[in-house]
Structure formats: structure tokens, C-alpha cells
Amino acid sequence: MTPTAVITGLGVIAPNGVGTEQFWSATLRAETGIRPLERFDPEPYPARLAGQVADEAFDPRAHLPGRLLPQTDRMTRMALAAADWALADAGVDPRDGDGFDRGVITASASGGYEFGQRELQNLWSKGPEHVSAYQSFAWFYAVNTGQISIRNGMRGPSGVVVGEQAGGLDALGQARRAIRGGTPLIVSGAVDSALNPWGWIAHLSTNRISTRECADEAYLPFSPRACGHVPGEGGAILVVEEAGAVRRRGGRCYGVVAGYAAGFDPVPGSGRPPALRRVVERALADAGVAPGEVDAVFADAAGSPDLDEREAEAIRAVFGPMGVPVCAPKALTGRLNSGGAPLDVVAALLSMRDGVLPPAGPVDRAREDYGIDLVTGGPRPHRVRTACVLARGTGGFTSALVLTAADDRVTGGAPAGDR
Amino acid sequence: MTALTLEALVRILRESAGEDEGVDLGGDIADTAFTDLGYDSLALLETLGRVQRDYGVTLDDDLLATAQTPRQFLDAVNEVIAAGV
Structure with missing residues (x-):
């Protein structure tokens, strides 16, 4: 029997809420975390808004040694910090055991840009002896995985996946793979931040950053007024466990990682279709779920008309016109690089828990010709047993994850297994 | 050239590598192993870099292999400072 991977702990750090419940209640109230950049002077740049975690909401000194x-x-x-919260939420004491049965698999899209910029400035302005020894790892993609692993003594299968915005789903896919390979617990998800001048230039190079100045106007995915996106920082760390281990210790779980697939877009100009539709179909097939069984889609919600149109096409093709409620809570946070999709996974799991779908922030309606049932205006009561989360990254990364509610087969005495 | 004092070393350790909450760096630590003070080899490498910049001396990384305590570290560094290298 293939082991079942379930999500048992959530740790959220988002621009509109630090902590799972803070994020979720702000999201349901459509409170935005997008505001003018505060971490550096954005005046010389064409775009000046970002989804930012406020200093008063997160003081690292209060959370870290x-x-x-x-x-x-x-x-x-x-x-x-998010990993600490996720482990506490799961009721897991990281000091139990020798750690070889626990791993860390996160995603990263940028590495430590702020640290890296500071040290590179030291290098070029003052000389190599002024560069911090910690630069040797602090700006690496793998550093979050490494630091979480060291802090919590987790020595099992670990790694990092880099897939731009899609990477957060790929990390959860890899976590499931490690669990199927016999490791009972993986800390997964992703947190990114690149809100410094060097990171900002990298964001701007995509030519998809909104230059509107008003936080309620700048990032409007699927809207007739869509004009690009707002970058943000943060994300979510999740504890993924083998269902049997959770059952044995009497733990609860938020949902099952039931299906996953990833693909890559063809070369532009090839005339071949984007990967998204096939990726969604493969993820559903992997989960053994028919399109009609999916209760909600959490969209990539790029916010650029060409990308929104392609996503709407794929959703229509798989689920039918207006066939499934589509959520875009990231309209309230901005796009968080690899942290965005894990945060959507959290939103999907909380939708299951609370029977309510979050609104797409300031978006009042989707473009009519998209033919998608975008949740707007306010939270929508809706029973969610199966949700599909989509994510696309610059360059063609495309991933989909299917989550199902944990039923008796997972949490009760009956054998756990894939549906 | 000014010699490196324990007080200055503690300040540099705090600033460049942080401070373990379980350790009192203000206490009598001259002969306590760096590892017991919560500092690993990378923390000491960072500290060595700061000392070189602040004191205008060139120190060999190999110094860290032998200097296991603050006193040993100070002795090794001050030997170089006194030699005016």
C-alpha cells in the first residue's frame, strides 16, 4: 500500500497576516497587505507597491535566537519562524528521536537577496575582507531548508526545489515522494522575500509588474482592468506526514496531498499549447479525482491579461465554463514567488475546514469572456472536500496540486491509501 | 597598535555572530571553549574577519585551529599585533 501524505501543521507569514488565523481572517475580510515599499526608497523605480510583512507584525528578534x-x-x-509555528500546530516536538525520520524540502525562487546585496556591495566597495563569512550560505536557494533542518535536528531526506512561482507546489510534491519513500515527516512549503533594490530589479525584469500607485488597483487578476502583478514576500511552511504515523499518535490533519503534477511550457512561438491544461488533468488523474468532484480551484492568478486568459482557458477546458468556483486570494498579498502557492494550499485547506471560499480581494468581477466563476465581493459559503491549487512561474514552470479532505480512511482505523 | 582585549572580543563576537541566550558573555569566559559559548567555526571565521578589519592586521585562518578559547584567541592575535605585521 502506498503511504498517504497528509498535511498536519501550518505556519503562515503573509503580508496581510502573520500567523495562520490572522492571515485567514484578514483574507476573508479582504484586507490587503499591499502598500508602498518601505524597505528601501522606491522613488527611482517605475513600480512602488509590494505585499510586505509589517515590522510591527514580525520582529525576528522575538522569534529567533x-x-x-x-x-x-x-x-x-x-x-x-513559520517552521516553528507549523511544527507546534502539528503537535510535533522536533527534539523527539534522532531526526533521521524527518526531512525538510522547501522551495526557493530567489535565495537571500537582501543579505546577498549587502555583502556584494561590501565586496565591490570595500574589498573581500569586508564580506561576511555567512555569505557562504545565507544567500543560497537551499538556505531555508538547511537552517530549518539544523534548528530542528532533522536529518532525513532534505533538499530544495527551484521552480519560480511554481516551486512551492513542487516542494509539496517532493515531500509526498519522500513520504512514499518511507520518511514519516517532511517540513515543506516555501517563504521568499526579495524586496530590496537588487531583488526589485529582478522583479521588474519580467515586465509584468504593475506600475499603478493605488493598492486596490495594482493587482487585479482576471479583471477586465488587469495590468500585471505586485510582488510580495512571505509564504507558508507546512508539516507533511505519513497518515499512519499521524493516526498512531492521535494527531489531526487538514487534508491529503492526493495528486500532483508538473510540466513546462513549450518554447514561445512553437505553436504548441501551454502546459497548464495537461498538468491539471495529470494531477487530477494522479489523485483519482474527476473534474466534477473538484469543489474549488485556487488559481495561479498571474494578473497579466495574456496569462489570465491562458489560465481561464485551461480551467474552462478541464472543468467546463463556470464549472467550478475559482479563488484568487493572492490578490490581497501580491505574488510571493515560491511562497505564493504554499499560502494558497493553506487557504484551500482552511476552506475545507471552514466551508467558505475567500474572495479575490479588490477584484469585483472576472472578464466575462473568461467563463470562470471567480469568487469576488466577499467570502462564499461552500462545502469543499476537494481543491486544486495551480501555480505558474516565469519561464514556463507549471504545477498543480490536488488536496482532498481527510476522511475516516485517513484518520480512522481503516487502512489509509490512495483513492 | 592597540592590543585586543577580552571586552573588545566579546563586543565583536556579539556584533558579528550574535549571542547564545544560554550563555553569559559578561562572565568569566576567558578559558571557556568557544563551542561551549555557542560559537562554531564559521562564527569564529566571521569574528576573525572583523578583528582583521578593525585592527588592521592580517591573521591566518589557521589560528582558529589552535585557538579554542577566548584567551588563546587573544594571545594569538596580540602576538601578531605586537609584531606589527
Whole structure:
């Protein structure tokens, strides 16, 4: 019997809420975390809004030991705190055992940009002897995984996946794979932050960043007024466990990682269709779920008309016109690089828990010709047993994850297994 | 050239590598192993870099292999400072 991977712990650090319940209640109230950039002077740049985790909501000194502060980028500090919260939420004591049965698999899209920029400036303006020894790892893609692993003594299968915005789903797919391979617990998800001048230039190079100045106007996925997106920082760390282990210790779970697939878009100009439709179909097939059984789709919600149109096409093709409610809560946070999709996974799981779908923030309606049932205006009561989360990254990364509610087969005495 | 004092070393350790909450760096630590003070080799490498910049001396990384305590570290560094290298 293939082991079943279930999600048992959530740790959220989002622009519109630090902590799972803070994020979720702000999201249901359609409170935005998008505001003018505060971490550097955005005046010389064409885009000046970002989804930012407020200093008053997250003080790293309150969450991390002093020894870790000089050696960590902002994204790593947020990831370490979120990992602590996720483990506590799962009721797991990281000090139990020798750690070889626990791994860490996160995603990263940028590494530690803020740390990296500071040290590169030191290198070029003052010389190599002024570069921090911690630069040796603090700006690496793998640093969040490494620091979470060290802090919690987790020595099992670990790694990092880099897939731009789609990477957060790929990490959960890899976590499921490790669990199927016999490791009972994986800390997964992703947190990213690149809100410094160097990171900002990288964001701007995509030519998809909104230059509107008003937070309620700048990022309007699927709207007739869509004009690009707003970058943001943060994400979610999740504890993924083998269902039997959870059952034995009497733990609860938020949902099952039932299906996953990833693909890559063809070369532009090839005339071949984008990967998304086939990726969604493969993820559903992997989960053994028919399109009609899916209760909600959490969209990638790129916010650029060409990408929105392609996503709407894929959703229509798989689920039928107006065939499934479509959620885009990231309209309230901005796009968080690899942190965005894990945060959508959290939103999907909480939708299952609470029977309510979150609104797409300031978007009042989707473009009519898209033919999608976008949840707007306010939270929509809706029973959710199966949800599909989509994510696409710059360059063609495309991933889909299917989550199902944990039923008696998972949490009760009956054998757990794939449906 | 000014010699490196324990007080200055503690300040540099705090600033460049942080401070373990379970350790009192203000106490009598001259002969306590760096590892017991919560500092690993990378923390000491970072500290060595700061000392080199602040004191204008060139120190060999190999110094860290032998200097296991603050006193040993100070002795090794001050030997170089006194030699005016």
C-alpha cells in the first residue's frame, strides 16, 4: 500500500497576516497587505507597491535566537519562524528521536537577496575582507531548508526545489515522494522575500509588474482592468506526514496531498499549447479525482491579461465554463514567488475546514469572456472536500496540486491509501 | 597598535555572530571553549574577519585551529599585533 501524505501543521507569514488565523481572517475580510515599499526608497523605480510583512507584525528578534540573526536573510528568518509555528500546530516536538525520520524540502525562487546585496556591495566597495563569512550560505536557494533542518535536528531526506512561482507546489510534491519513500515527516512549503533594490530589479525584469500607485488597483487578476502583478514576500511552511504515523499518535490533519503534477511550457512561438491544461488533468488523474468532484480551484492568478486568459482557458477546458468556483486570494498579498502557492494550499485547506471560499480581494468581477466563476465581493459559503491549487512561474514552470479532505480512511482505523 | 582585549572580543563576537541566550558573555569566559559559548567555526571565521578589519592586521585562518578559547584567541592575535605585521 502506498503511504498517504497528509498535511498536519501550518505556519503562515503573509503580508496581510502573520500567523495562520490572522492571515485567514484578514483574507476573508479582504484586507490587503499591499502598500508602498518601505524597505528601501522606491522613488527611482517605475513600480512602488509590494505585499510586505509589517515590522510591527514580525520582529525576528522575538522569534529567533541571537546566534541566528547575523547569519540569516529576511526570508530565512521568516521561514524559521513559520517552521516553528507549523511544527507546534502539528503537535510535533522536533527534539523527539534522532531526526533521521524527518526531512525538510522547501522551495526557493530567489535565495537571500537582501543579505546577498549587502555583502556584494561590501565586496565591490570595500574589498573581500569586508564580506561576511555567512555569505557562504545565507544567500543560497537551499538556505531555508538547511537552517530549518539544523534548528530542528532533522536529518532525513532534505533538499530544495527551484521552480519560480511554481516551486512551492513542487516542494509539496517532493515531500509526498519522500513520504512514499518511507520518511514519516517532511517540513515543506516555501517563504521568499526579495524586496530590496537588487531583488526589485529582478522583479521588474519580467515586465509584468504593475506600475499603478493605488493598492486596490495594482493587482487585479482576471479583471477586465488587469495590468500585471505586485510582488510580495512571505509564504507558508507546512508539516507533511505519513497518515499512519499521524493516526498512531492521535494527531489531526487538514487534508491529503492526493495528486500532483508538473510540466513546462513549450518554447514561445512553437505553436504548441501551454502546459497548464495537461498538468491539471495529470494531477487530477494522479489523485483519482474527476473534474466534477473538484469543489474549488485556487488559481495561479498571474494578473497579466495574456496569462489570465491562458489560465481561464485551461480551467474552462478541464472543468467546463463556470464549472467550478475559482479563488484568487493572492490578490490581497501580491505574488510571493515560491511562497505564493504554499499560502494558497493553506487557504484551500482552511476552506475545507471552514466551508467558505475567500474572495479575490479588490477584484469585483472576472472578464466575462473568461467563463470562470471567480469568487469576488466577499467570502462564499461552500462545502469543499476537494481543491486544486495551480501555480505558474516565469519561464514556463507549471504545477498543480490536488488536496482532498481527510476522511475516516485517513484518520480512522481503516487502512489509509490512495483513492 | 592597540592590543585586543577580552571586552573588545566579546563586543565583536556579539556584533558579528550574535549571542547564545544560554550563555553569559559578561562572565568569566576567558578559558571557556568557544563551542561551549555557542560559537562554531564559521562564527569564529566571521569574528576573525572583523578583528582583521578593525585592527588592521592580517591573521591566518589557521589560528582558529589552535585557538579554542577566548584567551588563546587573544594571545594569538596580540602576538601578531605586537609584531606589527
